[in-house]
Amino acid sequence: MSDPKPNELIEKIDYNPSHKGWMDVPVEIRKGMYCYASNPKSVEYVGLPNARPWNPLDEDWKLPENWKEIVHTAFKERLDRFRSFKVFMDICVRCGACADKCHFFIGTGDPKNMPVLRAELLRSVYRNDFTTAGKILGKVAGARELTLDVLKEWWYYFFQCTECRRCSVFCPYGIDTAEITIMAREIFNLLGLNIDWIATPIANCYRTGNHLGIQPHAFKEMIEFFVDDIEEKTGVKVEPSFNKKGADILFVTPSGDVFADPGTYTAMGYLILFHYLKEQGLNVTWSTYASEGGNFGLFTSHEMMKRLNAKMYAEAKRLRVKWILGGECGHMWRVIHQYMDTMNGPTDFLEEPVSPITGTKFENAKSTKMVHIAEFISDLIYHGKLKLDKSRNDNLKVTYHDSCNPARGMGFFEEPRYVIKNVCNNFYEMPRNTIREQTFCCGSGSGLNAGEDIELRMCGGLPRANAVKYVHDKYGVNMLACICAIDRAVLPVLMNYWVPGVDVTGLTEMVANALILPGEMERTTNLRGEPLPGMEE
Numbered sequence: 006m007s008d009p010k011p012n013e014l015i016e017k018i019d020y021n022p023s024h025k026g027w028m029d030v031p032v033e034i035r036k037g038m039y040c041y042a043s044n045p046k047s048v049e050y051v052g053l054p055n056a057r058p059w060n061p062l063d064e065d066w067k068l069p070e071n072w073k074e075i076v077h078t079a080f081k082e083r084l085d086r087f088r089s090f091k092v093f094m095d096i097c098v099r100c101g102a103c104a105d106k107c108h109f110f111i112g113t114g115d116p117k118n119m120p121v122l123r124a125e126l127l128r129s130v131y132r133n134d135f136t137t138a139g140k141i142l143g144k145v146a147g148a149r150e151l152t153l154d155v156l157k158e159w160w161y162y163f164f165q166c167t168e169c170r171r172c173s174v175f176c177p178y179g180i181d182t183a184e185i186t187i188m189a190r191e192i193f194n195l196l197g198l199n200i201d202w203i204a205t206p207i208a209n210c211y212r213t214g215n216h217l218g219i220q221p222h223a224f225k226e227m228i229e230f231f232v233d234d235i236e237e238k239t240g241v242k243v244e245p246s247f248n249k250k251g252a253d254i255l256f257v258t259p260s261g262d263v264f265a266d267p268g269t270y271t272a273m274g275y276l277i278l279f280h281y282l283k284e285q286g287l288n289v290t291w292s293t294y295a296s297e298g299g300n301f302g303l304f305t306s307h308e309m310m311k312r313l314n315a316k317m318y319a320e321a322k323r324l325r326v327k328w329i330l331g332g333e334c335g336h337m338w339r340v341i342h343q344y345m346d347t348m349n350g351p352t353d354f355l356e357e358p359v360s361p362i363t364g365t366k367f368e369n370a371k372s373t374k375m376v377h378i379a380e381f382i383s384d385l386i387y388h389g390k391l392k393l394d395k396s397r398n399d400n401l402k403v404t405y406h407d408s409c410n411p412a413r414g415m416g417f418f419e420e421p422r423y424v425i426k427n428v429c430n431n432f433y434e435m436p437r438n439t440i441r442e443q444t445f446c447c448g449s450g451s452g453l454n455a456g457e458d459i460e461l462r463m464c465g466g467l468p469r470a471n472a473v474k475y476v477h478d479k480y481g482v483n484m485l486a487c488i489c490a491i492d493r494a495v496l497p498v499l500m501n502y503w504v505p506g507v508d509v510t511g512l513t514e515m516v517a518n519a520l521i522l523p524g525e526m527e528r529t530t531n532l533r534g535e536p537l538p539g540m541e542e
């Protein structure tokens with residue numbers, strides 16, 4: 006990214022409030038701050054309505070004639086169906102505790118990126134259409150009519166929310182603006198107002214099983230390419246199995262891990278780990294059908310999320326496995342943790358997960374039957390089942406980014422840290438108010454990781470990058486670890502922009518670099534082909 010430069014972006018941030026009331030400030034849809042409209046072919050493919058070419062910069066969005074009626078009905082249905090949504094519309098006291106907690110507000114200074122005001126965009130129409138006070142008193146009661154400009158404002162700002170839930174941590178009433186964004190985006194989809202970075206991945210996922218549209222044979226070939234690469238670097242030939250009926254465990258991970266660096270090194274890490282554990286009794290299979298753990302349906306609608314997620318249990322049933330192991334992904338785990346068992350279950354054809362290596366029963370996964378790779382590895386380390394040489398990671402000074410969904414969405418804080426501390430000697434935490442449940446979003450989640458909205462992403466990622474810069478300057482941190490495929494895709498761009506000199510890694514990549522494999526040749530490089538400490542020429 007060349008324009009604007011980091012210092013120019015900082016100078017643009019203006020926290021001074023406008024002299025006008027927020028309802029009187031019209032939306033300005035600005036290039037660099039929004040994602041392109043959805044490709045009609047993708048919209049059509051998954052059966053969503055009003056597939057047509059359209060452009061957010063055009064006056065005419067080619068909406069259905071009765072679009073206001075569609076919105077009103079959809080709003081009402083969701084108020085009736087989701088109690089939390091109704092409560093969130095009613096109980097905000099506008100205390101402002103959430104106002105400065107959103108990374109998009111911090112990075113832009115735009116008041117409509119305050120969570121309270123983002124929700125107010127919708128709430129004002131709620132008051133107008135569904136409350137007596139709003140109907141009688143109108144603007145005095147904070148109500149306004151739905152107009153085309155209001156709809157455009159909604160679209161612009163609900164696609165400037167990454168559904169990260171940081172604001173909800175600070176709200177005394179527990180109002181979760183991410184849930185409000187989810188509802189708004191559901192309504193947009195009924196009008197054909199999705200963005201292409203979401204619509205095309207869901208269409209791909211529906212067609213080939215993964216967001217990237219990788220065909221089953223190509224998925225297998227990509228993994229086999231890693232097999233060769235691993236042999237070149239370690240002297241060990243790993244032998245993954247695919248679609249193996251009767252395997253004990255089905256492994257599902259985001260397709261981003263097989264597609265692009267640095268996720269590919271994490272994928273190599275999984276392969277190495279599974280090979281290492283084979284002798285100890287691990288019988289795991291990859292699937293070329295359930296070839297995606299991620300679920301952009303979450304950013305579309307509850308129905309789409311359910312449709313895309315169904316393949317994991319369907320494949321587990323077909324292969325007759327006992328349970329499912331999940332790779333390093335963010336929103337995949339939010340879907341699994343919050344929705345999967347009730348949405349796609351019951352899973353009476355699966356067993357409560359038990360590690361075949363340690364005998365540990367993962368009681369936390371009793372309902373979903375799905376275990377996170379970080380807790381699986383933590384358990385192995387705890388029981389002394391991995392022979393590790395931490396010094397192989399001595400070239401790294403590592404900090405850990407709590408990806409929003411595993412952290413805030415499922416309370417997953419300790420396991421990744423436990424693993425990191427056992428595979429490397431140099432670990433430094435970022436400041437307390439930027440990690441764990443208060444972690445700052447990467448700024449590109451929830452389907453916003455496109456190329457055309459790069460200014461928005463760099464603004465939204467500023468608080469995260471600032472905390473990394475702090476440990477980079479203070480301790481010389483040069484590696485940012487995470488357990489999310491979107492993070493692995495977007496954080497390198499963010500670091501390159503704000504904190505050059507900091508690279509990004511997945512957890513399992515670090516584990517595989519430290520793992521001493523039986524029969525390995527003298528390891529001179531890590532999985533990236535970089536010399537190990539002491540092996541530099």
Ligand code: SF4
Binds near residue numbers: 097103178179
């Ligand atoms: S913290 Fe909660 S109650 Fe206070 S303004 Fe924000 S959403 Fe409303």
Ligand code: SF4
Binds near residue numbers: 106107118170173
């Ligand atoms: S969910 Fe995250 S991105 Fe959305 S308003 Fe809250 S803090 Fe901002």
